[in-house]
Amino acid sequence: MTSNDPLGIAVVGCGGMAGSHLRAYRELAQSAPGLITVSATCDVDEARARRAAAEVAEFQPEAPRIYTDFRQLLDEHRPAAVDLVLPHNVHHTFVVEALDAGAHVLVEKPLAVSMAAGRRLLAAHERACQRSPVVLAVAEQYRRRLEERANCWAIRDAGLIGEPRMIFSQRVNLSMGLIVGTAWRHDRLLSGGGWVLDGEVHTFDLFHYLFGRIATVYAAVRTFEPLRYQDPQTLSGPTPSDVEDAAIAVLTFESGLIANFTWTQAAPGKEFQRRRYYGSDGSLDQDGLHKRDGTVLSSAELQEQFLASLTPEQKETLFPYDTRDPVVVEIVDFVRAVRDGTAPEVDGREGLAAMAVSEALYESEHAGTPIKVADVEAGRVRAAQHDIDAHWGLL
Ligand SMILES: NC(=O)c1ccc[n+]([C@@H]2O[C@H](COP(=O)([O-])OP(=O)(O)OC[C@H]3O[C@@H](n4cnc5c(N)ncnc54)[C@H](O)[C@@H]3O)[C@@H](O)[C@H]2O)c1
Numbered sequence: 003m004t005s006n007d008p009l010g011i012a013v014v015g016c017g018g019m020a021g022s023h024l025r026a027y028r029e030l031a032q033s034a035p036g037l038i039t040v041s042a043t044c045d046v047d048e049a050r051a052r053r054a055a056a057e058v059a060e061f062q063p064e065a066p067r068i069y070t071d072f073r074q075l076l077d078e079h080r081p082a083a084v085d086l087v088l089p090h091n092v093h094h095t096f097v098v099e100a101l102d103a104g105a106h107v108l109v110e111k112p113l114a115v116s117m118a119a120g121r122r123l124l125a126a127h128e129r130a131c132q133r134s135p136v137v138l139a140v141a142e143q144y145r146r147r148l149e150e151r152a153n154c155w156a157i158r159d160a161g162l163i164g165e166p167r168m169i170f171s172q173r174v175n176l177s178m179g180l181i182v183g184t185a186w187r188h189d190r191l192l193s194g195g196g197w198v199l200d201g202e203v204h205t206f207d208l209f210h211y212l213f214g215r216i217a218t219v220y221a222a223v224r225t226f227e228p229l230r231y232q233d234p235q236t237l238s239g240p241t242p243s244d245v246e247d248a249a250i251a252v253l254t255f256e257s258g259l260i261a262n263f264t265w266t267q268a269a270p271g272k273e274f275q276r277r278r279y280y281g282s283d284g285s286l287d288q289d290g291l292h293k294r295d296g297t298v299l300s301s302a303e304l305q306e307q308f309l310a311s312l313t314p315e316q317k318e319t320l321f322p323y324d325t326r327d328p329v330v331v332e333i334v335d336f337v338r339a340v341r342d343g344t345a346p347e348v349d350g351r352e353g354l355a356a357m358a359v360s361e362a363l364y365e366s367e368h369a370g371t372p373i374k375v376a377d378v379e380a381g382r383v384r385a386a387q388h389d390i391d392a393h394w395g396l397l
Pocket residue numbers: 014015016017018019020044045046047050070072087088089090092110111112141142143184200
């Protein structure tokens with residue numbers, strides 16, 4: 003590929019999240035014509051692959067090829083890059099095959115179904131790069147939202163809360179209907195875990211982005227409701243599930259920061275949600291900044307100050323083509339990494355580090371003790387993942 007050729011990307015897995023990726027490709031067809039081409043769509047469900055291809059044909063001149071078999075896609079189509087939007091249990095095998103075929107890979111979070119699967123995938127990337135450099139990027143978009151970019155600036159660059167001290171991160175509700183459309187999410191062997199891995203991996207990546215690495219985790223993880231419902235109020239559409247629905251944890255960071263983390267979707271009655279950061283000079287949350295000296299800045303004012311602080315080059319990196327869609331940002335970051343030979347913002351290591359925190363919650367519950375995240379990342383602690391690793395031949 004020369005720097006002027008569009009990067010051909012095959013979208014593999016055309017379910018729920020692929021919709022957000024296709025919206026991003028549509029925006030880029032308008033804002034950055036010639037940057038990428040969706041060269042193929044692939045799903046075991048042919049109707050989904052066809053629907054996705056039809057959607058692509060609305061915004062780019064060439065219709066993508068359609069596949070139901072990933073290996074056939076790799077052999078016949080030989081895509082320059084693949085965008086993998088698949089259930090967690092196939093991430094590692096699909097990433098490894100794509101890398102071995104010489105394709106650049108963007109894979110949805112979490113990186114893999116277990117830490118062993120994630121490490122296998124990183125090893126395959128290293129091997130592939132010895133032959134010829136290829137990019138492995140993780141589709142992690144939360145940190146690329148304007149509000150999180152502004153928070154990062156406020157905390158790390160402008161020092162507006164002073165020395166970070168504490169995080170309070172709580173999401174408490176009853177939302178077990180969430181997952182009924184994607185049955186694999188109820189099955190640990192397919193998903194690797196519940197929302198602590200699936201959803202809160204975003205939170206842990208965000209914490210790493212804002213505050214540096216999490217060092218230890220002490221957690222209690224529970225499954226209060228082994229049946230999940232289409233409508234949790236009326237208890238209709240029960241689906242059995244073996245993944246957790248509640249987790250409460252204390253996290254400590256390498257910097258000394260401490261966090262109180264709660265996530266549950268098994269809390270009937272009144273729900274609440276907040277994420278607030280405290281430092282020596284004040285606090286920051288979704289409403290804005292409250293300083294120790296009484297100064298208050300709304301989040302809109304913070305974002306305005308942040309945007310005003312950026313050079314045009316920084317703005318183009320953080321919000322390419324002036325987008326506010328974080329999925330567009332992650333895709334452009336991936337394309338630029340391929341084109342310029344640079345590291346993507348969230349590479350395989352960063353993806354593994356975020357999922358190691360989710361896995362550390364499971365390991366802490368299993369062991370009944372605090373767990374060092376580094377031990378989980380390196381594979382020294384892995385008992386809670388044993389059944390998953392055994393099932394997928396990862397021991
Ligand atoms: N970044 C985010 O905010 C976000 C949000 C939702 C999901 N995700 C991630 O996206 C990925 C997919 O989640 P989803 O909600 O779209 O799931 P989904 O079940 O809606 O879609 C997955 C698709 O993959 C297809 N598929 C399964 N096995 C396949 C195979 N062997 N070959 C080809 N196609 C296959 C399925 O038929 C389905 O259409 C997961 O990694 C998930 O964690 C990310």
